[in-house]
Amino acid sequence: MAFWIASSPHNHNQAETSALMRLVTYALFPGIFAQWYFFGWGNLIHITLAVVTALISEFIVLSLRSKHGNKSTNKHTLSKQLFDGSAILTAVLIGICLPAIAPWWIAVIGSIFAVVVVKQLYGGLGQNPFNPAMAAYVMLLISFPVQMTSWQPPLSLMTVDLNLSNTISTIFTGFTSEGYSVEQLRADIDGFTMATPLDTLKTNASLGLTVYETMQNQIFGAHFSLGWEWINAAFLLGGVFLIFKKAIAWQTPASFLFSLFICTFIAYSISPDSSASTMFHWLSGGCMLGAFFILTDPVTGATSTKGRVIIGALAGLLVYVIRDFGGYPDGVAFAVLLCNMTAPLIDRYTRPRTYGHQPSITKQEEGK
């Protein structure tokens, strides 16, 4: 009797990449729920649009690519690749990042760009140098600045009741069923357009207002930034869950948040009038989403522990610099892309010392 021949190890912990992706997607749910609670249906619609578009584009690219592959295994691997969760996760992240009442084609273009250009053109899963969601976000932000900055205020501050049908109508036609335009939706009772807390802070700082004066704006709410603080807290919750599940490395978010804390703390101690507090920085914009769900993307991040710490610290510094000195109110997406670029170099210089190799010897070898 001949036996089945396989290579060792014969056992496996039965972990799967698709399961990992699903877990990360589930961990986003609290944040999405908070978004829904404070900003309405917009993001859910965008997430749906993005997921559908991403799956369609992924399917098209995979079928084109698998034409050259082995026919018999095509069907099996195609469906498997399509539902490995990576495209869905990317699409969900894009949907979360978009302003709730941005037009529908923003989500569509974003997901197509993310899946086709950023992911598949570089070779598909595991081969992309940049985080697809963030690259797509930056592309949209640069190409369609008006649509991409049309953040509405939290529902509680809005003059118009933005229900599901109104949101759908706004996203697909640009007007609510009552005929309000996006601009009108964003206006407060006095007719002034309301921006995100980060945006407001930036604009007011350029007008010469102190942070304290700016904070009096109703958009900041009772604590740090109305709505956003809870959304960030929800993403933090999801992130801690992932760390607990060992789905992501804790070093990256910890190092990122610590670095941001150091930067903002220094700035706040030097000039409290022009610098927002650490808590404001932590709990506004895409801080927690970036820390736990974007920077921890294994494909585009560093792989060694040391490398993860460095990447996190660098991202924290960049986010602070862009928020305080840059042209954009939030800098998470830019910081992530810049860190993605540095990841291979950081990996190169943070290789661990192999067992039985003395550090001096390794250096000498590299010197050669």
Place this chain on the structure above:
Amino acid sequence: MDSIIQRISQGKFWPFHGGIHPPEQKKITNEKPIRQLPLPKQLILPLQQHIGRQGDLLVKVGDKVLKGQALTQSSNPMAVPVHAPTSGTITAIKKSAIAHPSGMSELCLFIDVDGEDTWRKREICQDVSQLSHQQIIAKIANAGIAGMGGAGFPTHIKVNTKPDINFLIINAAECEPYITADDLLMREHSATIVDGINILDQLLNPAFILIGIEDNKPQAIKALQQATKSLEKINVCVLPTKYPSGGEKQLIKLLTGKEVTSGTLPISSGIVVQNIATCFAISDAVINDTPLLRRVITLTGQALAKPQNVWALLGTPVSYLLAQAGFTRQENTPVANPPVTNPPVIMGGPMMGFSILNEQVPVVKTSNCILAPSKTEMPSAFDNNANEVECIRCGQCADVCPSQLLPQELQWSAKAKDHQQLAKLNLFDCIDCGACAYVCPSQIPLVQYYRIAKAEIRQQQQLDLKAEKAKERFEARKLRLERDKIAREEKHKKAAAARKASMNKKTPEAGAAKSAVAAALARVKAKKAAGKQDSTSTATNNEETKSSSELPIANDEALDDKSQVKAAIARAKAKRLAKSTAVREKAVTNDEETKSSDELLVADEEESKQSNSADDKKAKIAAAIAKAKEKAKAKKAQATELAALSSEQNSEQNSENSSATSAKADDKKARIAAAVAKAKAKAKAKKEQQSNPQPSNEEIK
């Protein structure tokens, strides 16, 4: 050093990087005693069951062998003998599939068991302390003991070492899941094991003896502690369970905090590691004179109805063991893509064991487990890496790697066959433990990629070595040819010098030859004078004829265009000349011709005699060449002389001679051709002259 013991006594260890906790599954077998099996019908003994060389055969087909009888002997230090595990008859010596991941075939002895189990004569040693080191080592070597933990390194080499050994580490970790062979051995034979450790202590005299054992074997720990209670030197170190703490390097790190420098053996750090089962075998061999004939092997896995540890004779086919353990084939279970019809049977543990080719594969000295998993128990053993997806650089593999390598980067370089980068990433520090592949969420068979890469690199190294040798050979050949060429040139130079010298020597001889010619001419002249003829014209004619009759001898080459034209002119001229001379004297010419040529031959002979008398052989050859040349020269000189003579005669002769000289200057061929032409012309002229001499005479006028 003492601090190490202090730490150990406090239960603190130096953790190694990484490691995993796969399901242990030791419960399947660790609650049953080691079972004695009835003798199998046939044993298949591979000649080589260890690292190193196989021994030389001592038996032939048809021989009756007794239990414990050596079947091979070692002529090489790295060779380990094999012994007959029971009495029986050798029925065949042929190639058969052995316990190797590749399923390759090696030379095996087939023994038909007679069932009597008759021992050869044994000498039981009463007091080991009486034995010298060399005697003990010889006993170990003759017992055919090789490391029983997995690698199978010849034990007698490991124990025959320099005196300053700091640590003797006994590896009882047994970190692989499922396997309980060492566990049971320790529980049932702790006294024998400690005897073995004492023998090793006597041989190596280490500063400390540490027994490394994982904490998932409480009964074995107890047994060992009991057996070593009176021995101060031996420390039983209870380690936290983590795979692969039983790896040699990992165990050393755990117990001593030291790392074995890459590319060296632990011995260079003053550490010797022995497997616990090897200690048992040493004790059995040295005290009871029992060579390594059997070992404990764990038969486990959910495909077995009666999983248990058994004492298996070396050479027992797996089929026999599986039958004893109640192996059930699950054929109709639907399995992954592509469908697997045959279940895997693994020799060794689930992490580092290898699936065996067929049921004929025998148990060898390094086999510690036969694992027959069921589909539900170990699905990944059944699928053909079908679930492999792209690496997402999650880095989990690097987190668990006990060698602190970067498996994900190794994998890319291995796929890209970038051997340089693989070397940079220390591929050869990989211990094949499989922890990376175990945790990989993309289910990439990482170890498989590394194995292929390692094999390719080794092959490349061998090819490089071959190429290097070929290059050396080529260089040597080139050098030799160069040397030969120089030697040849030197020789030629010498020969040329000799030739020159001999030529210079023979210049007077040449002169003599010339004078001989002159004498001949004078004789001819005298004859002519006697014949009342014009002496000058006779001489001229005579000489011309002679030279033209001699030259054709050498001539056998094709004529070229130029020389043809020249020859034509020469012919025409010669015709006229011949006619003119022939008119004057007819009969005399022919006589003279023969005579003068005879005289020349005599001169040549004289010359050769002179050269024979020349000093040595070399010079002789050179002289021969020189002679030939000289001959030609002499002839030339004659021709020139004649030319000088004839130039005084008339314009026609002059022109003929000048054409001859130009031809000579041009090339030999042309000259020869001309000579041929002349000869022909002469012959014609003679004919003509005989037919009608008168008109031709008028023509000249």
